[in-house]
Amino acid sequence: MPETTAATTADGAESTAPAKRSLGTGPGRLLVALYGVFTVAAASRSLYQLLAQFDRAPLAYSLSALSAVVYGFILFSLVRGGEGARRAALACCALELLGVLGIGTWTLLDPSAFPDATVWSDYGMGYLFIPVILPVTGLLWLRRARTEQPAAGVQD
Amino acid sequence: MIDALTIAVALAALALASWCGFAAFRDQPTKDWHFIGMALVSLLGIVQLVIAVVQLAGGHSPDKGTALFVAYLLGAAACVPATGFMSLSERTRWGSATAAAGAVVLAVLEVRLFDIWGGGSA
Numbered sequence: 001m002p003e004t005t006a007a008t009t010a011d012g013a014e015s016t017a018p019a020k021r022s023l024g025t026g027p028g029r030l031l032v033a034l035y036g037v038f039t040v041a042a043a044s045r046s047l048y049q050l051l052a053q054f055d056r057a058p059l060a061y062s063l064s065a066l067s068a069v070v071y072g073f074i075l076f077s078l079v080r081g082g083e084g085a086r087r088a089a090l091a092c093c094a095l096e097l098l099g100v101l102g103i104g105t106w107t108l109l110d111p112s113a114f115p116d117a118t119v120w121s122d123y124g125m126g127y128l129f130i131p132v133i134l135p136v137t138g139l140l141w142l143r144r145a146r147t148e149q150p151a152a153g154v155q156d
Numbered sequence: 157m158i159d160a161l162t163i164a165v166a167l168a169a170l171a172l173a174s175w176c177g178f179a180a181f182r183d184q185p186t187k188d189w190h191f192i193g194m195a196l197v198s199l200l201g202i203v204q205l206v207i208a209v210v211q212l213a214g215g216h217s218p219d220k221g222t223a224l225f226v227a228y229l230l231g232a233a234a235c236v237p238a239t240g241f242m243s244l245s246e247r248t249r250w251g252s253a254t255a256a257a258g259a260v261v262l263a264v265l266e267v268r269l270f271d272i273w274g275g276g277s278a
Binding site (some may be wrong): 029033037041044 | 224227230240243248253261
């Protein structure tokens with residue numbers, strides 16, 4: 001008996017929508033780890049290159065810095081959780097995917113514009129293609145995080 | 157840096173990755189034994205860090221730049237403990253998958269460290 005009541009109250013609490021949806025647990029935990037690695041990798045790489053050898057390949061290094069910012073923002077959103085963060089992360093994952101595909105194609109079509117590689121060169125081949133896999137899994141996870149939400153939260 | 161140590165860390169990391177990956181495959185969280193394994197691999201990473209710093213202080217300079225080398229060294233020492241703590245608070249198969257991912261990253265970093273140092277010649 002007490003259990004059924006507990007279940008009903010739990011359901012009732014859920015339909016009023018939780019204040020913050022957790023995005024960094026379950027499969028999201030793995031995403032947080034990978035985005036963490038890529039934030040650190042891209043940020044330290046671009047910092048070093050921008051400071052030490054900017055003249056050699058300004059375009060490539062600026063794009064590396066941009067990717068670091070995108071990774072960092074997605075990481076922050078995943079850790080923060082909540083619907084607003086979920087949407088922001090969704091937009092950034094889409095931007096990230098466009099970035100990987102766009103820059104990947106650009107580096108193949110016009111290699112002379114890139115004397116040095118970026119994180120997103122050749123679709124992230126230097127990073128085991130994780131840069132192109134990561135935004136796809138990110139988008140799938142963030143979409144699923146929404147469908148798991150109670151119906152009341154979806155209408156806005 | 158001692159090539160044998162770099163190879164040992166990389167192999168230990170791969171073993172840890174497959175072990176934790178297997179736990180994830182069997183839908184299990186990381187257990188005490190996994191954490192002991194992570195601690196051992198982390199210890200190897202710290203030993204490597206210390207030896208590398210001693211060698212750098214001794215005047216050896218890596219083929220592709222000291223700054224780059226030190227950055228990878230710090231990353232290598234940090235990645236398994238960091239993912240270990242993340243799996244500590246995620247008691248599902250995904251915690252195991254996270255620990256496995258951290259170990260794979262370590263193995264990749266070791267390969268890069270080997271390159272940057274100028275492995276084989278030193």
